[in-house]
Amino acid sequence: MENATKENINLIFGLKVKELRTARNYSLQELSEKSGISVSYLNEIEKGKKYPKTEKISDLAKALEVPYDQLVSLKLGKTLSPVGQILNLDILNELPFETFGIDRNLLTGIIANAPLKIAALVNTLYEIARNYNLKQEHFYFAALRSYQELNDNYFDDIEFAAERFKNEFSFHCEPPVSTTLYVQMLQEKFGYKISATNFDGYEPLKNFRSIFIRDTKKTKEETKNHLLFFNGKLTDQQRTFLFGRELGFSFLELEKRPSTTPWLKVESFDHVLNNFKASYFAQCLHINALLFKNDIEALFNEPEWSEDLILKLLEKYQASPEMLFQRITNLLPKFFGINELFFIRYSSKKPEKHLKEISKELHLSRHKENFEARQAEQHFQRWITASIINFLKEKNSTGSAENIAESKNSEVLALIASHPDGNDYFVISILRPMPELNNNSNSVTIGFQITDALKKRIAFLNDKKLRENGALLGTYQFNSAEVNMLEEKQKVIEAFNAFVEKQNSI
Template sequence: LRQFPFDEFDLDIADLVGLFTRAPDKASALLHAVLEIARQYDMKDEHFLRAALRSYQEIHDNYFPEIEESAAAFAKQHGLDSAMPVQYEALTELLQTNFNYRLDHTSLSKQPALAGYRAVFFEGAKPRFLLNPTLYPLQRKFLVARELGYAHMKLKERSHTSTPDRVGSFRQVLNDFKASYFAGALLMPKARIVADLSQFFAQATWNPAPLLAMLQTYDVTPEMLLYRLSEVIPQAFGMRLHFLRFHNTGGEHQLIKRLNMNKLLLPSGIGLHEHYCRRWLSSRLLSDLADYREQGGNGAGLPLVDVQISEFLTHRDRFLCIGFARPLVLAPNVGSSVIIGFQMNAELNKTIRFAADPAIPVTIINETCERCPLTSAECGVRTAPPIILQQEQLKAERKQALKQLQAQL
């Protein structure tokens, strides 16, 4: 409880203490239930803290003007805003000259046990920043830009490895997020990216060329680009969205990262061992990527990019989804897809003209295979039987039978 960021949600721990003093038995039962659920699903502190961060981001529509302003002022001060893309050499020079860093591009490659790290930070009077040379240059550039974010904004409580080995506090998670946000804003300035998006959205028909051009203009990965769009679109265009990142590991599609600002029906949880609907654009792109690689694709067609309108089977809500897929650099056998999605409505059609393009496929989707009523004849990509749906149907039948029996007695 000491780690939970009550202040970030305008709460006081005294409120929780008050609950325990007013109704100690009920409060103890509630706490016991929460802890029992946490143990059952093997939930760690990190899961709670990252869930708190997601809620914090969603409350603010994932837009933080103070970080935008800090990144813009930093770029202007150091002449980084004159042309795109921002140059790696300019960022490393700033990190070394202005913040007294020592950069190391070789040490991580000498230790096989450290090959999975993207970067490692060692504190000191002259901090050392070790970068994995296996990464693409644009990935190393993002890491240096993020390190500038830590240094410029004086964020002390932070992760020392990427990906973090441990999460000790919400402040650490929040500072990591702030530094990454700073990096995205530095490499993809808001005014420029909004102008590019305005042109992209003004197309009468779907054409991914402008989106692919943004990858080149800003020299970023698909993940960096779409996550940056999740930061600027809600504020600049008034459209809430969702962001999903999936990995395909040995045929298993895993949800790795998400932001859900438009209330997408998304079954989730540490203990959820179900199979996400393979009709989602996220999963379809992963399957397309696997097929591409099995057929001997040489990488010239990567990243894959596509669009679809996803319509939920039960409540018929529609979402315009746009996404990319590519292999991971440090784990080439793992496919990664990222998508952003917008709920379809009249306002969306006014803002994104190509949303009305009849050539965009409309695909019926559901939550997971285990909950889906579609038959094998209706869905050719089912990966698991509908066992949860069958259990729910059995419960409903029992309930109805009990009612009938009660009426007869």
């Protein structure tokens, strides 16, 4: 047993007691009479909530007719070995279930009540993951996306922490924020030593944005000197976000964190969640919620669409397109009641995957319970994004990735695209060159389903240019195999319902 935590030891002991009791056809009452242990306490033992003292274990061993050492051993027999496999899974032990409102004891109880069924389910999921080459980190990031979606991507605790930071350090929120001030705070308040580097002599690190080395001094008297090395090729916007995120790690006291950007190794879900919290904190500092809310309202009140509306916001806040769009996804559900939206980022440093790989996405949807509807909706949203990217690539470089990298300006395209089911989407994409880190370009897209509420909120949705731009993408078509499968399934459902109705009428 690799993960011999107290909880796991309790659970294994309880499962062994229950297995031995049922093998001997003893009821809880009968085992109680044979061992002298109350039924209620036996019930707690079998559920993994209690671990008895030595004397009571001896009484149980005698009642169940097994050696003491066999009962307390963590070695599992054939029938319970799948449970041991579950408990040894890092992902099961590292996910903070309380974050999702799940009582870990409840999960333990489910495993205790039906260990083989749960083991079969988990093993099936892992078999699927292996077949699709899914790694543990994919589960962590999928869990993070679910966490964001469950909270409509707005987190009061981090927003309040950012306000507390501003008050405590007299931080002024008027844009644009000062990178120099961030560096000064990290050095004076949190004991950082910050250095720019090109990673000369370390060729594999050339495209890294940063490396953090923690000072491991344990005594309070010693001054901490954390080392932060950042890539000298980073833009001012990238540096500001990087330093803002470091302020988040320090001020929020997030110990488990990545040491590199990009990730060198995803160690646990706590690392993923804390990185998100620190990044969210950086966005709060960089783009003040109330100021930005007023700017969004002004944007929505414009009678006609213009790319300059977005470019001016990027200039005002000196923010990257990703940060600007991420902040919009934070505030729209909270302050505008717009919670049917999506965000997608395409980027890759590998030429063969240039603008072909989704590196981040978020989908807030009304279809929270309908899996098939959500899948179809997200498939369409990804199609819109990919179509816009390809259009911008062809427009600016006739398909040449090298020419895109030479462009100094971000390209913005907004449009309204129509789904075959009748729903329309308002979408904005920004294609931005990133030659500083050999990434030909980076694309971020934000989109909203056009509802009656959205029409009342955004004045420029009636601008004809948006639908004209949408026509440039062509027509979205369902995957024929998916359509045939859905039609076949519908026929089976209709036949089943007809059969049941006929039988009930007899």
